[in-house]
Amino acid sequence: MIIILKRNANKEKVENLKTELVNQGFKLHLSEGTEASLIGLIGDTSRIHEDWLKANDVVEDVRRIREPYKKANRSMHPDDTVIDVCGRKIGGGSFQVIAGPCSIETKEQITEVAEDVKRSGAAFLRGGAFKPRTSPYAFQGLHEQGLDLLLEAKKATGLPVVTEIMSAEHLPLFDDVDIIQVGARNMQNFELLKVLGKIDKPILLKRGLANTLDELLMSAEYIMAGGNEKVILCERGIRTFETSYRNTLDISAIPMLKKKTHLPVIVDPSHAAGIRFMVEPLAMAAIASGADGLMIEVHNNPEKALCDGAQSLTPEMFDHLMKKVDKAADFFHSLG
Amino acid sequence: MIIILKRNANKEKVENLKTELVNQGFKLHLSEGTEASLIGLIGDTSRIHEDWLKANDVVEDVRRIREPYKKANRSMHPDDTVIDVCGRKIGGGSFQVIAGPCSIETKEQITEVAEDVKRSGAAFLRGGAFKPRTSPYAFQGLHEQGLDLLLEAKKATGLPVVTEIMSAEHLPLFDDVDIIQVGARNMQNFELLKVLGKIDKPILLKRGLANTLDELLMSAEYIMAGGNEKVILCERGIRTFETSYRNTLDISAIPMLKKKTHLPVIVDPSHAAGIRFMVEPLAMAAIASGADGLMIEVHNNPEKALCDGAQSLTPEMFDHLMKKVDKAADFFHSLG
Amino acid sequence: MIIILKRNANKEKVENLKTELVNQGFKLHLSEGTEASLIGLIGDTSRIHEDWLKANDVVEDVRRIREPYKKANRSMHPDDTVIDVCGRKIGGGSFQVIAGPCSIETKEQITEVAEDVKRSGAAFLRGGAFKPRTSPYAFQGLHEQGLDLLLEAKKATGLPVVTEIMSAEHLPLFDDVDIIQVGARNMQNFELLKVLGKIDKPILLKRGLANTLDELLMSAEYIMAGGNEKVILCERGIRTFETSYRNTLDISAIPMLKKKTHLPVIVDPSHAAGIRFMVEPLAMAAIASGADGLMIEVHNNPEKALCDGAQSLTPEMFDHLMKKVDKAADFFHSLG
Amino acid sequence: MIIILKRNANKEKVENLKTELVNQGFKLHLSEGTEASLIGLIGDTSRIHEDWLKANDVVEDVRRIREPYKKANRSMHPDDTVIDVCGRKIGGGSFQVIAGPCSIETKEQITEVAEDVKRSGAAFLRGGAFKPRTSPYAFQGLHEQGLDLLLEAKKATGLPVVTEIMSAEHLPLFDDVDIIQVGARNMQNFELLKVLGKIDKPILLKRGLANTLDELLMSAEYIMAGGNEKVILCERGIRTFETSYRNTLDISAIPMLKKKTHLPVIVDPSHAAGIRFMVEPLAMAAIASGADGLMIEVHNNPEKALCDGAQSLTPEMFDHLMKKVDKAADFFHSLG
Incomplete structure (x- = not known):
């Protein structure tokens, strides 16, 4: 300094x-x-x-000459961190896809989508039970009941599950969740991060809409400083002046994060775009830029979705996408 | 629509x-x-x-043709909301100053600053016990003990107090706090907002660094929809590409918020600037643009402050500023 | 409307x-x-x-219900525009690489780089003679002499050339230039655009640092309204709050522009990143997202470059990159 | 460094x-x-x-430890630069108002507005003859004929005039113009800046929508490095994520520019807001923050204005505003 x-x-x-x-x-x-x-x-x-x-x-x-984060810093830990979740590896050259609906709505919906995305090759099932919505009048998620439905879908398909936490008070409900997601709006909810630093479960930490990479890494550091080093970073679009899409996917963040940190980095093209037709090109760009995985929204009936239908793929579209994802991941793996 | x-x-x-x-x-x-x-x-x-x-x-x-917020919408409630806190009115033509240190550090510090700012004319004492810090290695506040010291300073001076909450779990500690602050990073911590909507205490809601005015009003709507209509909005600078100051004070937000909503709007020039010499011109601009109050950081020894010393005024500087604030508030009040 | x-x-x-x-x-x-x-x-x-x-x-x-641009609008012109420059097609499924130094410095430099990039498979040579520099004390380019050297390199290698114009007054010097570039800072230099609308030569129009896609298309419309419909759009990074890289490559712009317009869209990863190691992953992402080409900075001695050396590749690095670019372009072409 | x-x-x-x-x-x-x-x-x-x-x-x-601008740097020139235009001083404690329509439309319009704004106390008349419009299909200004009408209005009222140049080629037409304006979109049109550096006439340099203060000062440096040290800076709003107003007035720029440079700094609240009712509060904020002047759009019939009518004041509104401007300028002058 x-x-x-x-x-x-x-x-x-x-x-x-x-x-x-x-x-x-x-x-x-x-x-x-x-x-x-x-x-x-x-x-x-x-x-x-x-x-x-x-x-x-x-x-x-x-x-400042050196970055203020230590445990997340690649200079302190040159090898990629690999996080093993139920035998599925995230980071270090593996490529994983997390898929599912924005919100868990009914037993049929989540189980049907779970079976569909499993068949297409997704490694993890996502689904929100606690939904951060801009409006208090919008659907807020099924809460505890939603988590139960998600765990039923997990049992039915064997897919490990990823779901968002919005308050440390809800943590006891997340015992059987495989990866706990911290949403963009909570990236600097430091009280929540501290609590998650004391558990032994992978945390998927989404970048805030207007947070720098260094701030994202400092939030990861909050979790790691508490003892939980299983942090997966997720780029999901930032807020800029451009209004043609919901957010602007910061693709440059992928190679830069891989340089700054040893933690795995995945991309959520669905939230970044907010529009269905952009999910595929952004997913391909994410793979090409070196991401360790993708998080994709899939709904069995997007037009009836209670949340984010405009960006959700149908199971057929997702199946089509996964064929390309697999080929692209192989291609870039072999390209080196 | x-x-x-x-x-x-x-x-x-x-x-x-x-x-x-x-x-x-x-x-x-x-x-x-x-x-x-x-x-x-x-x-x-x-x-x-x-x-x-x-x-x-x-x-x-x-x-969309009409805004999605209702209770916060001026079209539904043409008159200014006036919030009375211990006999001090916020909104509707009154002008109030909240002052104090970023963090509560010791009994001497908070009491001394409280007496100083009271003498200079501040109507409320601020001081943080729970501090949202980017780094887990930075001072995080004195927590419960800090609140105790703040309440002692309240007792010693009679000044009502404003302090930030970071988790709904801490709410029982805030019983004797007069105004509860929600910080910029928690503006969309919806679980926290819902809890604050169920209490009967004024909430000072700070705008997030990258949140639009409509999002700020939707967050106010979360609190109001729960039944608590005592919301005070606070502009404290937004994140832009400019790096000469910590944030960019969005002065245009003041007249636009006053048009969109009946809620009071205050300005925090200290956090917006992050640099001491800018506090005065920004405070003057806030008064001139129609703000209902100011929130100013004051520390009895900024060079030893555990947090945000660079933007804190000494009690002498604050006294000097308050003389100008009073004159400017009177001037613009008479100008109409 | x-x-x-x-x-x-x-x-x-x-x-x-x-x-x-x-x-x-x-x-x-x-x-x-x-x-x-x-x-x-x-x-x-x-x-x-x-x-x-x-x-x-x-x-x-x-x-507004419909976009204000007409000639650039895909709804008026569903097929991709293909621009043929000396037999090299840009747009409509072809993929082209433009490469060369930021600035033309000496005859040896530009000719050596031209031969190198040709050998590696570049279709066009770039090099700046008029350089828009933030500082008046920085190297401003060799001007007329630089254009002469560029044309010598064109003669020596047969590569068509791309170079930037900064003022309509210089247009007579650009007679033998194959593609005229309008830089990001001049994207809304409307007087220049109008002049370029009256000539019969392809224009490479770079997006301004803080311009929306619709503004970019309106600037294209300025050129097209004058009669010159040979416009190539170029995404080169936008200005955001992130400071880890010079600009933020807006990869989402590629699929969205391809939807909005029939004009070809290329990507300049060198300027977007400003850092050498990021050029390859961003180039791959551009191909994956559907871009029609790339513009890459190459210098035979980046450490001595008079401009933008930090982002320039050596000819060896560029050769290595081109092998991957060719494979990736083929891969995504066959993926469909 | x-x-x-x-x-x-x-x-x-x-x-x-x-x-x-x-x-x-x-x-x-x-x-x-x-x-x-x-x-x-x-x-x-x-x-x-x-x-x-x-x-x-x-x-x-x-x-970098020191700023890269020299002639514009206050550390090299501690006293305020005062620019005298026809006996009206800009900078150094004087406060001046420039007013007039966005575009010059007819002889009656510009002369009528000139007389109106003079009567209300404006020191300078503004009016655009060359208009930078996003759309090629929008009114582009009356060009040479517009300048003639502006100069007639100058003759009729004695008000010195300010008008925008869009190309160095038009410079011969600006001989009788008192202050030449460089618009936000041309702030980094370096070829134009270089030409303006060689003349002896005050230049009003507007900040670009996404340019930092240091870039604004480097553009001023371009003009000053050529020998013309009469540069007036103008803050007119920057581009952010907020969509409630056209641009976000960066009020923090005023005290920071006054610290960084000795050049005068004025504010254009009309363009910053894009909405009529915000002009007054932003003008007041500009005075309060220490600006050296204002630039205000006034039109005798805003609903028929060919450009920017939504933000134009009627002469009656302007007269009302000027009474407040005068009082506020006096108030802050006496406040010190």
């Missing part, structure tokens, strides 16, 4: 700052230039916040 | 859609044009989600 | 508006609802600007 | 880089830490582009 001092900074105050930094265990490296006087901090700066330094009267600005 | 049908849409499917909409209680108004065929929906469309319609195969797009 | 009237709009003024619209040749379709009263405009609304209607005192808002 | 070296960077290559930097006239300051090895550059780094350094194989990243 580099501290840029103000021109004409009070010398006594500069000395006080230096003393305090030394007392905190840092070595200092000083540099006087025509442009500026600098203090370089040598030591573990992940526990220092830039703002604390900027509050000091003699400090003009601060430049 | 206007439904735009696809060119060459299957006629039978269009008839099915129309039947379903009629069954849901809507009157339909049909229009055939060279550009497109349209269906206008007449009735309460706040309970319909555009996505449900877009999922239909014959629908090309949907345009 | 749908005009939403204000509640309690003055009836006489509404009648005046209706008369004026009828006089302009529109048929009107009226709708009275509990939500709002609407006027639907039937006719060619591409010549009406929403703002003109919004200026009217009785109008609350306006919703 | 700080160069962060890669871990395990090749030592010979590092030595080569150091030699090259020394040859370019820089003094180097080296720092070896546990986090990273750094090279500090001491000397004038405004002529070095970060990308050139990042292209080097041994460089991981680069952090």
